[in-house]
Amino acid sequence: MPQDVVNTPYALWEENRNRIVSHQGGWVIGKGVFNHGYSMMDDLVGEITYFQQIFLNLTGKLPDKRLGDWLEAGYICFSWPDARIWCNHMAALSGTSRGAIVSGVSSGIMAADSLMYATGVMVRCHDFIATALKEKRAGAAVEEIVKRHLSAKNELPGYARPIAKGDERIDAMQRVCRKLDITMGEHEALAYEISDYLIEEHDECLNYGGYLVAFLADHGFSGIEVERLISTAVASGLQACYVEALERPEGCFLPMRCSDVVYTGPEDRELP
Structure with missing residues (x-):
């Protein structure tokens, strides 16, 4: 058997081939949608808040409404409509270049994922x-x-x-x-x-x-x-910056001249 096959979890792959295994739940056609033992349409919709649902989806724990409300307030503290903020730059650039809002918000969420902050x-x-x-x-x-x-x-x-x-x-x-x-x-x-x-x-x-x-x-x-x-906590601020840039003339968010770029690399040279 080739060495690369020996060094892989081959049996585990075979066990899961053509199967999706979930302990979270899922949609049982004709019966309902289930999430950690709850029927989403019967037990959750209209009974809990979206932020309680976030806790349930990410931790498997359904907190009381107070903790869900606390997280909602916490998200507001992350979502500032200020395009000077590094991640909000991404959304504003997407808006000014007439990109899709999903691409702008997604790239902004990725920009907020750093080992130094957020x-x-x-x-x-x-x-x-x-x-x-x-x-x-x-x-x-x-x-x-x-x-x-x-x-x-x-x-x-x-x-x-x-x-x-x-x-x-x-x-x-x-x-x-x-x-x-x-x-x-x-x-x-x-x-x-x-x-x-x-x-x-x-x-x-x-x-x-x-x-x-x-x-x-x-x-x-x-x-x-x-x-x-908090993985998507900056989303609302990103949306605000995208919309503002989109509503202004195209290309007006931080346009630059070539002279604004200071190049300090090697001198120009002939290429073969």
Whole structure:
């Protein structure tokens, strides 16, 4: 048998050949559409919110309406109608070039997926705050926790923010929590303690990603689940920027002259 066949999960492929296996659910023609044991048309439509459905689809857990409403508010905090924001650039460029809205929004969602910000940093934020809480429970002071992590990795995921100081979105979400009567948990409380220390010592503080992760960790969600829950959170801001660019004359979003590009590469040369 060829070596490349030996090194592949051949038996597993054969087992799943021409079959789609799902533990989530699906459409049973003539009976209904099922999702984690719920009949979607009978149990969910008109009974839960879309954001509760997001939780169910991505985590298999159906939360109460308050948590769904919290996530909806959280999405609004991600969806700013400002074309200066890096991911919103994609949607505006699609609009100004008369591309389809789906292509603009999809490319913007992809641009928001980075190991430095947005969805891509959520697992690291979760790892940090979960580890920090274990250290605090073991008796470590906040100062020790911060110094240890800065010494080991030279970063504190979930803290600091480019350009601006502070994060107005956290204040808004705290207001939402009070309105929904959602109490603070251990991860979130520690996140604020660390933030207070950083403000005093480093003039930096908790950012929105760090807040989201700490809050959702207190409700039993893992880092990868948080990443999935906010995977499309920027969509509405992208749609707004696409529409605005589309309604203006074609090509008017950030047009450039050749002279605007500063080239620093090799000199012109003859090619064979």
